[in-house]
Amino acid sequence: MASVLDELRQALGDDGVSSEPAILDRHSRDATGIAPHRPLAVLRPRSTAEVSAALRICNRHRQPVQPQGGLTGLAGGATPRGGEVVLSLERMRGIEELDPAAATMTVLAGTPLETLQAAASQAGFLLGLDLGARGSCQIGGNLSTNAGGMKVIRYGMAREQVLGLEAVLADGTVVNALNKMLKNNAGYDVKHLFIGSEGTLGIVTRAVLRLHPKPHSSLTALVATASYDQVVRLLRAIQAELGGLSAFEAMWQDYYRFVTGSDPARVPPLPATSPFYVALEFAGNDAEGDPARFEAFLGRALEQGLVTDAVIAQSEREARAIWEIREGVGAWNARPHGLHLDVSLPIASIGAFAERVRTRLQARWPGSLNTFFGHIGDSNLHVSLDMGTGDEDVRHAAEMAVYEVVRDMGGSVSAEHGIGTLKRDYLGFSRSEAVVGLMRTVKAALDPNGILNPGKVL
Amino acid sequence: MASVLDELRQALGDDGVSSEPAILDRHSRDATGIAPHRPLAVLRPRSTAEVSAALRICNRHRQPVQPQGGLTGLAGGATPRGGEVVLSLERMRGIEELDPAAATMTVLAGTPLETLQAAASQAGFLLGLDLGARGSCQIGGNLSTNAGGMKVIRYGMAREQVLGLEAVLADGTVVNALNKMLKNNAGYDVKHLFIGSEGTLGIVTRAVLRLHPKPHSSLTALVATASYDQVVRLLRAIQAELGGLSAFEAMWQDYYRFVTGSDPARVPPLPATSPFYVALEFAGNDAEGDPARFEAFLGRALEQGLVTDAVIAQSEREARAIWEIREGVGAWNARPHGLHLDVSLPIASIGAFAERVRTRLQARWPGSLNTFFGHIGDSNLHVSLDMGTGDEDVRHAAEMAVYEVVRDMGGSVSAEHGIGTLKRDYLGFSRSEAVVGLMRTVKAALDPNGILNPGKVL
Numbered sequence A, B: 001m002a003s004v005l006d007e008l009r010q011a012l013g014d015d016g017v018s019s020e021p022a023i024l025d026r027h028s029r030d031a032t033g034i035a036p037h038r039p040l041a042v043l044r045p046r047s048t049a050e051v052s053a054a055l056r057i058c059n060r061h062r063q064p065v066q067p068q069g070g071l072t073g074l075a076g077g078a079t080p081r082g083g084e085v086v087l088s089l090e091r092m093r094g095i096e097e098l099d100p101a102a103a104t105m106t107v108l109a110g111t112p113l114e115t116l117q118a119a120a121s122q123a124g125f126l127l128g129l130d131l132g133a134r135g136s137c138q139i140g141g142n143l144s145t146n147a148g149g150m151k152v153i154r155y156g157m158a159r160e161q162v163l164g165l166e167a168v169l170a171d172g173t174v175v176n177a178l179n180k181m182l183k184n185n186a187g188y189d190v191k192h193l194f195i196g197s198e199g200t201l202g203i204v205t206r207a208v209l210r211l212h213p214k215p216h217s218s219l220t221a222l223v224a225t226a227s228y229d230q231v232v233r234l235l236r237a238i239q240a241e242l243g244g245l246s247a248f249e250a251m252w253q254d255y256y257r258f259v260t261g262s263d264p265a266r267v268p269p270l271p272a273t274s275p276f277y278v279a280l281e282f283a284g285n286d287a288e289g290d291p292a293r294f295e296a297f298l299g300r301a302l303e304q305g306l307v308t309d310a311v312i313a314q315s316e317r318e319a320r321a322i323w324e325i326r327e328g329v330g331a332w333n334a335r336p337h338g339l340h341l342d343v344s345l346p347i348a349s350i351g352a353f354a355e356r357v358r359t360r361l362q363a364r365w366p367g368s369l370n371t372f373f374g375h376i377g378d379s380n381l382h383v384s385l386d387m388g389t390g391d392e393d394v395r396h397a398a399e400m401a402v403y404e405v406v407r408d409m410g411g412s413v414s415a416e417h418g419i420g421t422l423k424r425d426y427l428g429f430s431r432s433e434a435v436v437g438l439m440r441t442v443k444a445a446l447d448p449n450g451i452l453n454p455g456k457v458l
Helices: A002-012 A021-026 A048-060 A113-122 A139-144 A228-241 A253-261 A290-303 A316-327 A329-333 A347-364 A392-408 A424-430 A433-446 B002-012 B021-026 B048-060 B113-122 B139-144 B228-241 B253-261 B290-303 B316-327 B329-333 B347-364 B392-408 B424-430 B433-446
Strands: A065-068 A085-088 A095-099 A104-108 A162-168 A174-177 A203-210 A219-225 A245-252 A276-282 A309-312 A338-344 A369-375 A380-386 B065-068 B085-088 B095-099 B104-108 B162-168 B174-177 B203-210 B219-225 B245-252 B276-282 B309-312 B338-344 B369-375 B380-386
Touching: A002 A048, A002 A085, A048 A065, A048 A085, A048 A162, A048 A174, A048 A203, A095 A113, A104 A113, A113 A139, A139 A203, A174 B433, A219 A228, A219 A290, A219 A316, A228 A245, A228 A276, A228 A290, A228 A347, A245 A253, A245 A316, A253 A276, A253 A316, A253 A329, A253 A369, A276 A316, A290 A309, A316 A329, A338 A392, A347 A369, A347 A380, A347 A392, A380 A392, A392 A424, A424 A433, A433 B174, A433 B433, B002 B048, B002 B085, B048 B065, B048 B085, B048 B162, B048 B174, B048 B203, B095 B113, B104 B113, B113 B139, B139 B203, B219 B228, B219 B290, B219 B316, B228 B245, B228 B276, B228 B290, B228 B347, B245 B253, B245 B316, B253 B276, B253 B316, B253 B329, B253 B369, B276 B316, B290 B309, B316 B329, B338 B392, B347 B369, B347 B380, B347 B392, B380 B392, B392 B424, B424 B433
Parallel strands: A065 A085, B065 B085
Antiparallel strands: A095 A104, A104 A203, A162 A174, A162 A203, A219 A276, A219 A309, A245 A276, A245 A369, A338 A380, A369 A380, B095 B104, B104 B203, B162 B174, B162 B203, B219 B276, B219 B309, B245 B276, B245 B369, B338 B380, B369 B380
């Protein structure tokens, strides 16, 4: 061991390799509630060249490496399992270039997402990626996990924001694919190997991100619908007639009741008697004309029976009240045993899926709290459960009860959180043997000694 | 040899393996003007299982395989080099499902693009992919080459239209990744291996494509600008103020003069005295309000000096007249030695690039015809040359003169046509050694015997 750390100190300098207990502890887990492990050391390279040097040394010594960004992951992908050195990108932060003609931004992997959002905004653009952890997550982690978040229905996943990438392979090879062009068909587009592979195939060190124009209007409404089918019809009607849909969050009655009922002092914007609710946001380019078009659309939807009730937010405050219901943070924070699952399914099946899951859970755990809401336009459902206990076996059984239905209905056990270690046992529920076999082939080809984030994903 | 073909006949049936000279000739080249080669046989499987069986046999015999779609490629990627059996997907055509709730279409690889466009349109959707060869190209080829075309500025490349894919590896393994969800982070997203790799890593057999809502308005204009910088400023201004830009085609004066001057009977919509012209199309969602917004925007652009002249098409006929200039087909068809190059560069550099290329070409070949137009919003420039001769050495020298500038300015030698064989020697102009090395690693891992489209891309 000594010799690896000695070599690493020589390459990165003494302050680039930390063994202080407080620092080791800080890097012993991500945001997942699984057992932490202290790494052997924390490497904090300042440049791509230093990342390359560190990996070359680790690869020669077969030293496992735990890549880490902002430690906000929810699947255990950045939590050491024991025996790793942590490779933290936190010193590699900053925006190298913002090119308004290309509408791109070239950034270092350790830069917090919020810093990038602010810089894009200042230059008159919008970064099409946003998530709750924006203040602490790092763009390198966002790309390595192909983060989703709040803007997917409009701008796509993190992957769709990337034009170019620089990554370092396990053997230290620097793969410079920092393309700024929207079209580049010169051979395989290798950047996709590193997006969403959770640091198991290489370390993202730099990226070229696309920037979008800012919308000029933002309109929020809460509507009630009579059935899940109406929710889907509403989704497609808005997209076809209005365009510019930037949020579409469906809440099942159980969810709406649980959240709005948790604070008796507040009157909910719509009574809690409808089978479904949708919080929706429209962001258009015509500040003057959009409000009337939005209102006219909702009027037609009411007339046609597509929605049974609707309220348009008339102020920032009213809009915030709608989003607070959707976020449901207060209600769930009061539940210490909350279990939050992130799955995806073909959009037409999500209604039937929720019914099957609820029936199954209630048959086995009568009276347990089961609530459903989802980014339906993204095919993404969040299932939140309170089994009334923190017992690991019960939690595991409840997860299994949900994931078995996901498997049977052709869904994915991970919509946006990734696989990490937490969902590794369920990977085969959503991917065929041939697909998993192909993942293993690629892993073996790019990281033959298996030093990068070992035991994660596969 | 006999034994491979015998085994293939046994697996695919006699009519699945053709050795008729007329059929061999038909499959001896794609749309590229390079030397054709007769394949040993043409395989026409009817199903994924037959593709798998055929590849398993070929792999065991180390028999090179030439995958083919609609034979409309422009880089030689589907032209045999000698000794291959052709694997044609032409019998695997049809739409297996159109799911309006998911807004997806599941299709067989051999289906012509135009068939898919029509089916999407009939269901009230729009397929975000369109190219001139729509009637004969096949979706499997479009995806294998990551086709670009006319809708990239609005909907992205072919890659962006794909949610799921089924592909067959060189050893016959069927990789079923037919995902219908917008979010699916269950491990590596293996579909990207097969998109844009020109059939060298696997054979695409099925795909799940995203569908988009149809726009409700379509407005076309031709404008003149004083400089390339104004072209870029106009691009960003339209995107920021109007949204909904669906075409933005910049023409340099030399191009505009060449095309409009070729037919003296026609009066061009704007006089040919301006340094730059842009044909642009706006497709919005507000059929009533869009024309006034479009006109108001162009009025402001004139006032601000962003454009120096503008004409809005008042009819289908007037719009067609503008697109005919941009297509310039008649003018170029009259030139038998036309040489059409497809490159991309960072958007800010394209003006300077065109100047450098023109200066270089005129210094060496004074009086040769050099014209420039591009999908500027996609960072894509088309350089069309007439060197006054069909001599291969001159054509090669002219190509090299252009590609050297592409290399020096950080561009790509292939924006949308791919590498095939035609641009293979120039791959290193646009991709670093490490990137090409990584491509080779992936190729060796997925196709260790090198039977799939040998000699292409790499």
